[in-house]
Amino acid sequence: MRSLTLWRTLLGVDKTVVEDVDLDLVAGVFVASVRLTRSMRNRCGSCQKRCPRYDEGAGRRRWRGLDFGSTRVFLEADAPRVSCREHGVIVAAVPWARHQAGHTRHFDSYVAWLATQTSKTAATQLMRIAWRTVGAIITRVWADTEELHDPFAGLTRIGIDEVSFKRGRKFLTVVVDHDSGRLVWAAPGQDRATLGAFFDALGAERSALITHVSADGAAWIASVVAARCPNAVRCA
Numbered sequence: 467m468r469s470l471t472l473w474r475t476l477l478g479v480d481k482t483v484v485e486d487v488d489l490d491l492v493a494g495v496f497v498a499s500v501r502l503t504r505s506m507r508n509r510c511g512s513c514q515k516r517c518p519r520y521d522e523g524a525g526r527r528r529w530r531g532l533d534f535g536s537t538r539v540f541l542e543a544d545a546p547r548v549s550c551r552e553h554g555v556i557v558a559a560v561p562w563a564r565h566q567a568g569h570t571r572h573f574d575s576y577v578a579w580l581a582t583q584t585s586k587t588a589a590t591q592l593m594r595i596a597w598r599t600v601g602a603i604i605t606r607v608w609a610d611t612e613e614l615h616d617p618f619a620g621l622t623r624i625g626i627d628e629v630s631f632k633r634g635r636k637f638l639t640v641v642v643d644h645d646s647g648r649l650v651w652a653a654p655g656q657d658r659a660t661l662g663a664f665f666d667a668l669g670a671e672r673s674a675l676i677t678h679v680s681a682d683g684a685a686w687i688a689s690v691v692a693a694r695c696p697n698a699v700r701c702a
């Protein structure tokens with residue numbers, strides 16, 4: 467296997483040229499110097515469209531990648547700015563990381579998966595990242611996932627309930643899909659306005675396709691369901 471392919475695979479990068487991989491003895495980390503392939507250069511960090519180059523930005527920067535064994539890995543590259551017609555002067559896109567992220571897509575995916583399988587504390591210790599970073603990674607991975615996946619698709623039989631947290635002082639309204647068994651929506655609050663926001667997001671057309679709604683006897687749920695789901699049977 468050519469060493470370039472080998473390094474690309476190890477670093478989890480695509481459309482990227484790996485120029486050099488070195489051990490930074492001071493920091494005790496691997497640093498992979500990379501650059502974009504020609505077709506990926508000068509693209510807007512937000513919309514990915516090709517744009518004229520604006521300037522060199524803040525120069526070279528680093529993105530944390532997945533560890534090699536127990537040694538941390540960073541990708542290092544130029545981070546020029548481009549001038550996008552829609553988004554103005556903006557840091558150019560890189561294929562290995564999300565816009566404004568300090569971690570590679572591979573790293574993000576790994577942490578997001580860990581967050582679904584283990585405690586947040588375990589994820590912070592294993593990945594050597596801050597508590598806040600786990601939250602930021604989940605947020606950006608979810609934003610991408612949400613674009614590809616419609617949680618409301620095919621929704622006909624739902625359950626609505628409230629769950630308390632902070633020792634019963636705060637509440638979330640949650641909606642589950644009885645057919646898939648999945649949580650489809652949740653928001654802070656337990657009142658008509660909160661549940662109304664779910665039906666706003668679902669839209670009138672899809673609300674009309676709901677056939678069954680299970681809920682407890684709460685009057686605020688019953689009144690919103692009666693108003694927004696004309697074809698649904700309410701059940702306990």
Ligand SMILES: [Zn+2]
Pocket residue numbers: 510511512513514515550551552553554
């Ligand atoms: Zn743009």
